[in-house]
Amino acid sequence: MLQPYHLTVHTLTLRQLASAEQLAEVNGQPVPEVEAALEQAAADGAVRAARGNYLITPAGRELLDAMYPDAFAEIRASAAVNDAMDAFETGVNKQVLSLTTDWQTKEVGGERVPNDHGDADYDAAIVDRLGRVLDRAHAVLRPIADVDPLVDRFLDRIGTALTRAEGGERDYVSGVRVDSVHTVWFQLHEHLLRLTGRERPE
Amino acid sequence: MSATATSPAGTGYRWLVVPDDPANEPSRDLVGGKAWSLWRMRSLGMRVPPAFVVTTAACTAWFAGGARGLPEGLAEELASGIRLLERGLDRTFGGAERPLLVSVRSGAAISMPGMMDTILDLGCNDTVASALAAETGDPAFAAEVHRRFTAFYGRLVLGCTEDLDDLPDLAAVRAAIAADGAGAVPTDPWEQLRDAVAAVFASCRSRRAIAYRRHYGIPDDLGTAVTVQAMVFGNLDDDSGTGVLFTRNPVNGAREPYGDYLPHGQGEDVVSGRVTPKPLSYLAEHAPAVHAELLRAADCLDREGRDAQDIEFTVQHGELFLLQSRAAKRTARAAVRIAVALVDEGVIEPAEAIRRVTADQIRALLRPEIAPGAADAAELLSTGTAASPGVATGPAVGTPEAAQRVPGAVLVRRTTSPDDVHGMIAAAAVVTEHGGATSHAAVVSRALDTPCVVGCGDGTREALLGRIVTVDATNGRVYAGEVETSAADESADEDLCRLTAWAEQAVSLRVTESDAEAVAPVLDADGIPPEELGERLPAIPAGTRTVRGALFTTPDGVRAALDAGVEVIVAPQRLPVLLAAVAHGGDAR
Secondary structure (H helix, E strand, C coil), X not given: CCCHHHHHHHHCCCCCCECHHHHHHXXXXXXXXXXXXXXXXXXXXXXXXXXXXXXXXXXXXXXXHHHHHHHCHHHHHXXXXXXXXXXXXXXXXXXXXXXXXXXXXXXXXXXXXECCCCCHHHXXXXXHHHHHHHHHHHHXXXXXXXXXXXXXXXXXXXHHHHHHHHCCCCHHHHCCCCCCHHHHHHHHHHHHHHHHCCCCCC | CCCCCCCCCCCCCCCEECCCCCCCCCCHHHHHHHHHHHHHHHHCCCCCCCEEEECHHHHHHHHHCCCCCCCCCHHHHHHHHHXXXXXXXXXXXXXCCCEECEEEEEECCCCCCCCCCCEEEECCCHHHHHHHHHHHCCHHHHHHHHHHHHHHHHHHCCCCCCCCCCCCCHHHHXXXXXXXXXXXXXXXXXXXXXXXXXXXXHHCCCHHHHHHHHHHCCCCCCCCEEEEEECCCCCCCCCCEEEEEECCCCCCCCCCCEEEEEXXXXXXXXXXXXCCCEECHHHHHHCHHHHHHHHHHHHHHHHHHCCCEEXXXXXXXXXXXXXXXXXXXXXXXXXXXXXXXHHHCCCCCHHHHCCCCCHHHHHHHHCCEECCCCCCCCCEEEECEEEECCXXXXXXXXXXXHHHHCCCCEEEECCCCHHHHHHHHHCCEEEECCCCCCCHHHHHHHHHCCCEEECCCCCHHHHHCCCEEEEECCCCEXXXXXXXXXXXXXXXXXXXXXXXXXXXXXXXXXXXCCHHHCCCCEEEHHHCCHHHHCCCCCCCCCCCCEEECHHHHCHHHHXXXXXXXXXXXXXXXXXXXXXXXXXCCCCCC
């Protein structure tokens, strides 16, 4: 498990150039604690401040890479975690990416064209399938969520994004500038890769 | 009909509505939007497979009774509803000869997420599957119907969490359901039907449905109707078939029917790729009367829907049944043509036409391409999968930080992770060594409308970094140096000019290509260092009257500018900005 200081530096690998509030939203720590960690990390050279936003530095990345094997030793040794991660990569993760692609583009006459969102049934079917995949993700990731408290937080944030998408806020499926389903899923994926010490398979 | 919650008048039913009388419009609140559409097609004189609806009142009563047994009398009414469908098609539910299968779907007046989608082929069991095999002479088809029904039922009614749709055969589906501890599919078709109706009711209190209603403050007691409709078969004989018709060409928008027909086949055959469909002209040659009836229906639905329609139909024993009609998918080119044509046909007003075309579609149309022949002499450095179309030239850089620092850079990565996103926002194009069209890099690039080529292979970074490269993300290629491009001109296309004029009428925002028309004070987003922006849009100081820069040509940027009261946006292409403003409500004040 990561201490609050390292957790905040780690969070910058999930959301780069972020404010303390945005980092706290991702890692669930109280904002003052995140601010204190950032101040300390800036003094240590692990992060760099840019007008209220923070970036992780190469030194910060080295610090994390040195931390992970010990901090996550138990998780990485767990067969249940390993199996869950395999299932995640080959199952729900592929499904989310392929559904997001179907959300962004449609096939018309053999070519992929931007989805004009003119067919409410098409969009609703995709959002509905994302909901089912999210339900499955809860089940698939259970062994990891049991040993890492952040996993459920990511899944809850994805659920919140999905609810907004269901309500017609289309940005909340794959928008980059908001905490959309894809934005948070991407963070979750990176978090899991770092937790388990795996390489991004794609 | 003046339907009430307890007894739809004149039908003798307490819980059912039969939407087959053109003179009696059913209440949408009682039957849901989909059943209402069925009635609408009937009232326009079209043949749809016979159906009945279990009303939302039955759903309310089911919850009031503790969500256990069906409301009193509903089981009996389901039986008489099925008798109606049996008589309509001369088939028997659960029969060992000419069996009747039905679809069961939810339908609320307001569509809501989390509710159950359709169960097809309900009423199937071993006896029925054998009867179907004998009748169609196609045992593989009967087995596929049985497999699909079992998978639908296992997931939607039994609540099996395993993925059942992709399993190869009935035995595998049954084994997966058993392994999941979800029970088994009942062999009695009546039990299947009763349980499916209850499952549709229950789905409107599913976790996602509840979360949705809580977020949007929708009352929890809103129920759903259940539509039960007979399945028709296109594979019974040579006078049967199934197909799809677009009322306008989905590629170029031309007003000419376009579609596929599969003689002696069922929709599943097309999906599984077992057979190749024929063009609609086949139907015109072999069944001219059916073809003519289909075209009349298509014309009517196009006018009635006030938009290009995508119509699914089945011919059973020479009789045409319309299954579904909805707004058709289309290319950007077709969207423009159809919107303008509908105005010329007097079907919609210009103010609506500009809402039928999106800013993204116009950007796609106006996207620059490699000039014809220009790539012939260029050195091809890498090829990969085209993930987000467009062309860009710039220096290849290897880190998101460099992409932020170097204007117009091409970001080249092994793969992308979330801490590349700020670099992808700043980059003119993105190239990755690994990943396919559904990788994170592809999804983020498409959301940003940034050209992106993925999966170029190991060594791509070494080959590109430090050079000026041209990324042709429309074709998945990367060239050395600058390759000449040609851009479409929005003022050279008559349809685009008319949309532009209509959009200008609709919004008070002015969009200009020329800096000369900017009114001070001006905010130039291109002048702000990317590091200050992060993943956000720049704050627009109060009193700003003009904004310019690439960020303010995106729908996000246009929304922010309008919300800040900006009067003028300077942009190289005007129509995408105008349409984004229209979509946002159109008025800067």
